Amino acid sequence: MAAQNLYEELARQLTAVGTVKRGLARNLPPDCPAGPTAVLHLLRRHGELRMSRLAELLAIDMSVTSRHVAHAAERGWIARAPDPLDKRSRLLRLTPSGERLLAEISRRYVDTLAAALQDWSDEEVGQLNSLLIRLRADFGDCRSRGPLPATRTAPA
Amino acid sequence: MAAQNLYEELARQLTAVGTVKRGLARNLPPDCPAGPTAVLHLLRRHGELRMSRLAELLAIDMSVTSRHVAHAAERGWIARAPDPLDKRSRLLRLTPSGERLLAEISRRYVDTLAAALQDWSDEEVGQLNSLLIRLRADFGDCRSRGPLPATRTAPA
DNA sequence: TATTGTTATACTCTATAACTATA
DNA sequence: TATAGTTATAGAGTATAACAATA
Numbered sequence: 234m235a236a237q238n239l240y241e242e243l244a245r246q247l248t249a250v251g252t253v254k255r256g257l258a259r260n261l262p263p264d265c266p267a268g269p270t271a272v273l274h275l276l277r278r279h280g281e282l283r284m285s286r287l288a289e290l291l292a293i294d295m296s297v298t299s300r301h302v303a304h305a306a307e308r309g310w311i312a313r314a315p316d317p318l319d320k321r322s323r324l325l326r327l328t329p330s331g332e333r334l335l336a337e338i339s340r341r342y343v344d345t346l347a348a349a350l351q352d353w354s355d356e357e358v359g360q361l362n363s364l365l366i367r368l369r370a371d372f373g374d375c376r377s378r379g380p381l382p383a384t385r386t387a388p389a
Numbered sequence: 390m391a392a393q394n395l396y397e398e399l400a401r402q403l404t405a406v407g408t409v410k411r412g413l414a415r416n417l418p419p420d421c422p423a424g425p426t427a428v429l430h431l432l433r434r435h436g437e438l439r440m441s442r443l444a445e446l447l448a449i450d451m452s453v454t455s456r457h458v459a460h461a462a463e464r465g466w467i468a469r470a471p472d473p474l475d476k477r478s479r480l481l482r483l484t485p486s487g488e489r490l491l492a493e494i495s496r497r498y499v500d501t502l503a504a505a506l507q508d509w510s511d512e513e514v515g516q517l518n519s520l521l522i523r524l525r526a527d528f529g530d531c532r533s534r535g536p537l538p539a540t541r542t543a544p545a
Numbered sequence: 546t547a548t549t550g551t552t553a554t555a556c557t558c559t560a561t562a563a564c565t566a567t568a
Numbered sequence: 569t570a571t572a573g574t575t576a577t578a579g580a581g582t583a584t585a586a587c588a589a590t591a
Contacts, residue, residue, distance in 0.1 A: 237499050239514040240506075244413060244498040246521040248427055250406050252448040253528045255559080257400060258580090266580060271404055284550060292408040297582055299551055321549040321590045342400040343393050349528045350396075358395040361520040365402040368517065372409045372505045411582080414557095422557060440573060453559055455574055477567045477572040548591070557582085568571070 256349075260341045264308065265334065268301040273310060273327060273335045281326045283316065292373065310334055412505075416497045420464065421490065424457040429466060429483060429491045437482045439472065448529065466490055 258267045265273075275290050276282060282290070288298040302325060305311040310331030316322035327335070350358065414423045421429075431446050432438060438446075444454035458481060461467040466487030472478035483491070506514065 236511055239511060239518065240499040240502040241495050242518045243502060243514055243521075244495075245427075245430055246518055246525075247406060247410055247413065248423060249448065249525055250403060250410075250521060251558085252525060254403055254406075256528055257403065267404060268581065271401075274401055285548090292405065293581085294583055295550070296552080296584080300581090303551085319549075319591075323550085339397050339400075343396040346396040346399060350524075352527070355392055355395060357520070358399055360516070361524065362395065362398050362402055364513070364517040364520065365399075365406060368506075369402075369405055369408060371508070372412055407581085424558065441571090449558085450560055451573065452561080452575080456558095459574085472572095475568075475572075477565095479573085546591100549589085550587100551589100552585100552587075554585085555583085557580105559580085560578085562575100562577085564573100564575080566572085566574105568569100 257342060257345060260345050261338060262334070265305075265310075265338065268297070269305045269310070270335075270338055272298070272301045272305055273331055273338070276311065276325060276327045277332070277335055281324045283322045283324060285322075287325060292369075305331065413498060413501060416501050417494060418490070421461075421466075421494065424453070425461045425466070426491075426494055428454070428457045428461055429487055429494070432467065432481060432483045433488070433491055437480045439478045439480060441478075443481060448525075461487065 254267070261267065261270060271291060272287065275287060279286075279290065284295055284298060284302065287302070288295040291298055302311060302313075306313055309328055312326055312328050313323040314326070316324050410423070417423065417426060427447055428443065431443060435442075435446065440451055440454060440458065443458070444451040447454055458467060458469075462469055465484055468482055468484050469479040470482070472480050
């Protein structure tokens with residue numbers, strides 16, 4: 234349990250990360266904004282997925298996920314095959330065209346970050362990754378457990 | 390200079406931070422969205438500011454800053470005094486009402502983060518803060534120096 | 546009746562461009 | 569002429585609610 238000013242600073246820094254995200258997004262192909270890009274990224278990492286699982290991994294509402302997927306599918310980057318186990322669902326996967334696009338996007342991401350973070354060691358980048366992963370995990374747990382479970386700070 | 394997969398992971402994690410930001414924003418007063426909140430936060434930290442300097446600190450366009458400031462000023466959280474040195478500018482500062490609102494918002498931020506990050510030590514939160522600050526600084530430097538300055542990776 | 550996914554609507558954040566007032 | 573700031577417009581991301589098809 235950290236000091237109050239550390240939390241305030243963290244809240245500020247988290248909102249300020251948007252600057253970096255916008256900087257990265259500026260390098261994306263004009264046809265493929267950040268939302269659909271994240272979809273491609275997760276399909277490469279996890280293989281075939283259903284909408285509901287993809288939305289869960291993105292941590293955004295399925296309605297939003299549906300639009301990102303539609304955007305990518307209209308351009309041939311994603312294929313939607315019928316799910317033999319449930320006719321309501323479709324199984325999403327990257328097409329070769331989608332794989333090529335994602336490779337190009339990854340290359341641009343890496344170039345941009347490599348240029349910006351010249352002075353960072355592997356260990357430092359890995360440390361930031363680990364902390365961000367843990368942040369998301371703990372924050373997600375907190376939300377799924379409900380607001381303010383009052384575990385230690387006795388409310389009265 | 391870190392390995393490629395570390396950069397790809399960082400890009401993914403940065404886009405995914407939005408989940409946490411949205412979680413924090415859900416606890417804001419309905420009248421005060423995240424944009425104006427950041428304005429209040431920076432005015433408390435830096436004291437009296439001009440629009441241009443505030444936009445610089447927020448790292449967003451002045452037109453956007455202007456709208457956030459107008460939102461806060463309309464509700465009495467910010468006062469805009471004429472700048473004696475330049476009649477085009479106004480000096481922005483928190484009002485007592487704005488200070489009270491920000492104190493309440495900070496309290497909610499801290500409560501939420503304290504609940505989510507129960508297992509984090511002071512040092513770990515501080516480490517994440519430091520890395521995020523450094524990330525923004527290096528990324529901003531990179532952008533202000535122009536794209537791909539080619540300092541070490543000789544292009545040909 | 547419950548669940549998967551889509552679509553319609555609305556809100557927030559941001560950038561670009563046009564504009565006003567002052568330097 | 570250049571700069572500080574405002575406003576209009578447009579684009580991206582998200583959430584909620586209503587809906588269709590299937591379990």
